[in-house]
Amino acid sequence: MKGIFLARLTSFFRSPGTFLLFTGMSIVFTLILGGVGGYDKITVPVSGDESLQTEFIGEALEESDVYNFKWQEVEDLKETIRRGNAEAGVILKENGYEMIVGIDSSNVQMIEQTVADIYVNKIQEENISELLRTENEEEREELLMAYQEAKENPVFGITNRTFHSSDAFIFDRSLHSIFGFTLFFVIYTICYTVLPIFTQKGNGVWDRMILSPLKKSEMYIGNLIYSFFEGYLQILVIFFVFRYLVGFDFNGELPGILLIMAVYSFAIVSLAIFITSVVKNIQQFNAALPILSVSMAMIGGAFWPIEIVQSEFLLTLSKINPLTYGMEALNGLVLYNQPIQELLKPISILILMGVIFMGVGIHLMERRHI
Template structure:
């Protein structure tokens, strides 16, 4: 088995383009759709406060995720909102702030709430500081700083969840979706040599050699699986360690839970190799099947936003559906293991059936 495996690696090293291109495509699509497309909400700012205070307030506002603050004159800020270039502007005043929004801006309460929280904290700190003697300002500022880092009470926010609730992280979804979708091609590329070997009669040479059929199949299956797994590990690692995508503490767990999905895709590829008699047919089936599987499985958009009962029913046949359930369960949903048994079971069932039928059909096909 090791000889076949080593030779496959040697052949891959001579023709690595396909593996590299697919890896780059996954990274590019996941980045563009998950990260790059998320533009920040631009908020115009005009202020009655002095420059130093305005800058300090704006620096605090920047902590609100996905927002960006730009200082303008009052006329300019208001005209930007009036002309529809900005959806919202904020007027900083000594005793509070006011929001100027376009009529269809729906997030005004959210922004207002966030700004109020920051404004009250800063006003409170100023009040504390002004109440203290001038010579104690440094000491008070230090205490306030420490209190911010080590507060007396830790407050955790949590929400009640139920089956209807939809938790969504576009970065993770794009990353998982495109990884699971594109890795189908990598795994299929690993299985493709079986068809070529059979066609070129290399398979016959392997069959009548001193090694058994089990070893031949094991080597091919292991190679396809490891190619897919290596690619997934590579892509997820780039986004986790390089880009800084938050896996909600489930990075290594997701690397573990992607294994059943990959086994299922290897089995599916073996099955297709058994029914497709030529390399052309194999490629046509793989390419024709992967995209619908990705669409039905929720790789492009979350299934939770799909209303069609037909599409939701069809999504049950796509391994990507279950792969995404597992990866979301390992990360954003933080699901208990019991909730993952169902997708895990379906993937393993598909693997056993497809692999069994596939190898059987392959062995039955004669000269």
């Protein structure tokens, strides 16, 4: 068993082309389609006196979590809007502002509301400061105490809540792309590492190896451990690239993600054994694998959220798809902040699928006369 694993490992170092191809495709597709590593804020050009940049208004604009307010000259701002590089721009003044709209969209109203709120806060601060500058020392102290008490104990409290109905779901394009393309492309990597079992048995290599002290079970285990190793190595590379090079933190759930991916890799190794036990030759394998993997990705929610699928037939098919439960467990952990204990159902189903596919696949492979 150890010798088989080391032999396969040596072969991997000599020709890692397939591994590098699917690993690279996972990363590139995610970066292009998922927008990972991109700048999420909407850029809004603004113009005004230099003094405004360092005063209350400028500081408030920089603190915006939604918009990236970029200071420009008035003519440059107008040119930016004219070319369609921004939906709207703002010309700031001491006591007001002017909106220049290029594309009338919902963002324009939100931008205007953001700027208007800043001016309202500025006026309130100025009015309070004016009151506190009264010449009556006793009155100023009373106003100051009242102001501080109002800040510490506001009359009205505002609480933001997000409600999700039973039909609602959370969608993060970047996370979905990372999870979806990783689960999709690792199918190819693992299946092509299992294929040598099929070819070696067909060429009589295993028959000659059985004459040695090596047991057939050890030959299976050695090959399957290697298949798991290469597939899981691809997953590790992808997630470490996005975590430590791109800077995607996965909401601090990377250890849990890797645990789920280990279970998913086991299920795909078992599925690969089942596929090789059903096909009759390499040509059938090469034809069946793309059809099966793409179908699994489409039905299982790798390319788009499974929640938007309306077909009952497709939803039923997704119940026998390992990729469905991989996506469910990953989304539950990262997007819905569910602990691992609450994800035992999809994880257990993946383990059960792995055991069934492995058992049936090896049984059919041994029964078939090659």
